Amino acid sequence: MKHPLPAQPAHIGILRLSALGDVCNLVPTVRALQRQWPNARITWIIGKAEHSLLAGLSGVEFVVYDKATGLAGMRELWRQLAPTRFDVLLHMQQALRASVLLMGLNSAVRVGYDKARAKDWQHWFTHRQLAVHARAHVLESFMDFARLLGVADTRLEWDLPIPATARAEARRLSGEGGYLVISPCANPRLRNFRNWSAQGYATLIEHVWTQHGLKSVLTGGGSAQEREMGERIRQLAAAESVIDAIGASSLKGLLALIDQARLAIAPDSGPVHMANALGTPTVGLYATTNPDRAAPYGWRDYVVDRYPDAVRRYLHKDPETLPWGQRVRHPDAMALIRAEDVIARVDQVLALPRPNPTLEPRDEV
Known part of the structure; x- marks a missing residue:
């Protein structure tokens, strides 16, 4: 017998710990739940960095779990939530660690x-499990949880909070004049292989400076890989055309930088989804991940897409035959992206009136 779903949930739990791009894609589902049940309490169990990005999101109580704390942190979270019983708990993290965490939480239906x-x-x-939705974008997979609960209004809304201190931080980093944001590196995980070349970025930076009068602000974390990438780009680009802010901003500061940018450019990583959430024009660079599943949702038509080429060259397969979401884990895959292709996309997007994203959900086939 199936566990019944609540018709009028008083307390909804969400378990999604990571990552930055994914939690941005989940916010429209939260907003849909809030429209359907404006008096419902929503508690989101979230990772530490992800919380620093979304802190202050209206109508949401956050409970932070730092995975670095391991089992001790899990037990502490269980103690913290022991008095809480969720009417429904949405398990949105596809990881064994999250499932173990889930089992210590009290809910009527998971x-x-x-x-x-x-x-x-x-x-x-x-x-209970979602209805089958083949070849779904990540954002649509999250919205399927709301659909299962009976939510019909799936308009996409974010309204991410950006405090005044973050806006001041962004102004300090970006200086005067128009700019675009480039986040050149994805998360420096083992075998991630999502980064484009320093030379490619330098060529792009030179173009937007000479043709559009826009500086490029480089952003990212403080890892050695990211700092090295920023240094290589600065050496190749004209000094007046680039501002290296890698490792210099908070996540809220990065939101503010992206919010005021003319354009955001990045590989498959958090910043393209942050930009999408803010309505900032976005060009995603994709070769190792499938943009049909993971591109910035409102700017899918403006992605530089070399994923099919990478699949054929490095996996020796037809992209249509691959399991949905399979990555191309090859260090040369992103080299299939040519600077002239990125420049063409950037020119195309800069010519659009802002904003012009496609924010209405569309069916995946």
């Missing part, structure tokens, strides 16, 4: 992904 989308045996830990 909802997770359908078997096709579940990873690490997630469907074993939930009472």
Whole structure:
């Protein structure tokens, strides 16, 4: 017998710890739930960095779990939430660690992904699963949780909070005049292979400076890989055309930088989804991940897409035959992206009236 779903949930729990781009893609689902049940309490269990990005999101209580604390942190979170019983708990993190965390929480019904989308045996830990939605974008997969609960109004809204201190930080970093934001590196994980070349970025920076009069602000974390990339780009680009802010901004400061930028450019990583959430024109650079699944949602038509080429060259397969979401883990895949292709996309997007994203949900086929 299926566990019944609540018709009028008083307390909705959300378990999604990471990552920065994913939590941005989840916010429209939260807004849809709030429109459907404006008096419902929503508690979101979230990662530490992700919380620093979304802190202050209206109508949401955050409970922070730092995965670096391991089992001790899990037990502390269980103690913290011991008095809480969720009417429904949405398990949106496809990872075994999150499923173990889930089992210490009290809820009437746990909802997770359908078997096709579940990873690490997630469907074993939930009472109800989503309806099958083949080839769904990540944002649509999150919205499927709201649809299962009976939400019909799936308009996309974010309204991310940006404090005045973050805006002041952005002004200090960007200086005067118009600019675009370039976040050249994805998360420096093992075998991530999502980064484009320093020379490619330098060529692009020179173009937008000479043809559009826009400086480029480089952003990113403080890892050695990111700082090295920033240094290589600065050496190749004209000094007056680039501002290296890698490792210099908070996540809220990065939001503010992106919010005021003419354009954001990055590989498959948090900043393209942050830009999408803010309505900032966005050009994503994709070769190792499938943009049909993970591109900035409102700017899918403006992605530089070399994923099919990478699949054929490095996996020796037809992209249509691959499991949905399979990555091309090859260090040369992003080299398939040519500077002239990126420049053409950037010129195209800069010619658009702002904003012009496609924010209405569209069916995936």
